[in-house]
Amino acid sequence: MTAVVFVANRGEIALRILTACRGLGLRTVLGVSAADRDSMPAALADRTVVLGGARADRSYLAQDTVLAAALGTGCTAIHPGYGFLSENAAFAEACAANGLTFIGPSPQALRRLGDKIEARELAESLGVPVSPGGTAVSPEEVHRLAESIGYPLLIKAAHGGGGKGMKLVTGPEELTSAWQVASGEALAAFGHGAVFMERFVERARHVEVQILGDRHGGRLHVGERDCTVQYRYQKVIEESASEGLTPEDRRVLTESALRIAAELDYVGLGTVEFLFDESTGAISFLEVNPRLQVEHPVTEAATGIDLVREQIQACLGEPLSFKQSDVVFRGHAVECRITAQDPARGLAPSPGTLRRWRPPRRGGLRLDSHMYEGYRFPPFYDALMGKLVAWGEDRARAIDLMSDALAEFEIEGFPTSLGLLRRIVADPDFRANRIHTNWLTERLENEAHS
Amino acid sequence: MQFDPEDLALVLESLDGVDYQHFQLEMGDLRIVLTRGPETPASPAPSASGPAPDTAGSRPESKPAADIQPGTPHPTAAASTTAERPGAPGPDDKTITAPILGTFYRSPKPGDPPYVSVGDPVETDTVICIVEVMKLMTPVTAGHRGVVTEVLATDGELVEFEQPLFRIGPAS
Known part of the structure; x- marks a missing residue:
């Protein structure tokens, strides 16, 4: 029986999932809130149903409504995307109880990883370095x-x-x-x-390992991402690979991640996050995000692997289509999160009507976005407008391309993070990779005070 | 005090279903004005001449043919009572929409006569159908006094949030 996939999410990630399903020949139903009726994903899905009001607790977070919508439209699987119900063990259990395949790891894995104290103990018990x-x-x-x-x-x-x-x-x-x-x-x-x-590690890099597992015991890693550019612990720029790592660091990270995956019989996509202490070189486990990650495109750009396609197939019962030795890293990828946030006001949300949206057009770029001119950016959800990804033979060339691309990007209608991103990619510290997880926050707070 | 998007959502949702033409809320520096009525040409029409970027920039226009099968019928659903559409809606007809997404039932249980049929008079608090979400039944009331002129949804089928269910004409 061919799966019919219910997409329980919105925005750019709903588009990404719908596109992957279409590539696999799977039909899709999208559940939207009343505020997202006219969204781009709503136009792309084979069928769209309105779940409820704009507030997430009446739509994207309303478990019974999502289940009823999926069952009532003949779906056989639910893709939760990221955020909303994606890490909810009770929801994953309810899916199983109603004969729906939850596209994610098992409820048991979600439960163990959802409790960060238990996740720390799990990591420690497996010999994974923990702070x-x-x-x-x-x-x-x-x-x-x-x-x-x-x-x-x-x-x-x-x-x-x-x-x-x-x-x-x-x-x-x-x-x-x-x-x-x-x-x-x-x-x-x-x-x-x-x-x-x-x-507390004052001078740390955020490094995370992408893991992927199937229902036949197949498990592998798809390399690391570096998400050190953060503002108050929210990621702003992500890269693959993490340039400062030694081969030994990389071995510790990937082996640790795979040990956790094996212990949990991990199915689908997951991200094992670590902190890398710049002053001591110590690596420590942070947490596991048991779902598709916002920044997955940098890994796709550096490996050529379609992670969402693999995730869906693995959760539907197919074995992984490649082996660890097939994962080859080439060049460097950088992703910038373009958000409806105002850098002049501490990156406060700044929704409004998008009057102008003219993305750059150059080779080597990828844009995951649900924006269109005239779109009314709703105030009810997260501020992500799109993710611009640049690939180059090395880090410097990827950043050069990103810099040109951001310079060409035209966005008007409300304040966005575009100007801030342009400044970051031009910053000598960023270009020289002399950054840490508090670098951007400190810089912006110093500016605000002076 | 802080007024965040969640609060605005709450205000907008509380006003949903309330008959108003002008609503104004002032709290300190904050001023929210809502008006209802004919569309005013205030906002510029979205430009249709934008470039089409590589993956996603312009609205996809055509929708692929949706041939998703409806779910298996509810096991307790009686022989489906289909929508009744006797005529064009009158100018004073009110449309009653689904307050939540769920399965639409016209009668209290399978085999029972429907709560209401075309031609039946209803009061504001008359129950006209139920919407079921994962075994939880929500009764829907007419909300207006009048006569049922049209049934717009099919018994036992999934209805979406705000999907039209009934039309109610003025009491004769």
């Missing part, structure tokens, strides 16, 4: 643990992720109150108050 950290209950224990880790340290929500709800603690006098505040915020934001702490 000093952990969790405790009584204030005395919390202080003792903090002393053993050393300051500054970070408090994170066990059920958070992606930098949301993190607290930096610079000394013991801040600890008790920060721990309580973080726990309260975690409870409010994620429904779980559990928090843990980890050593």
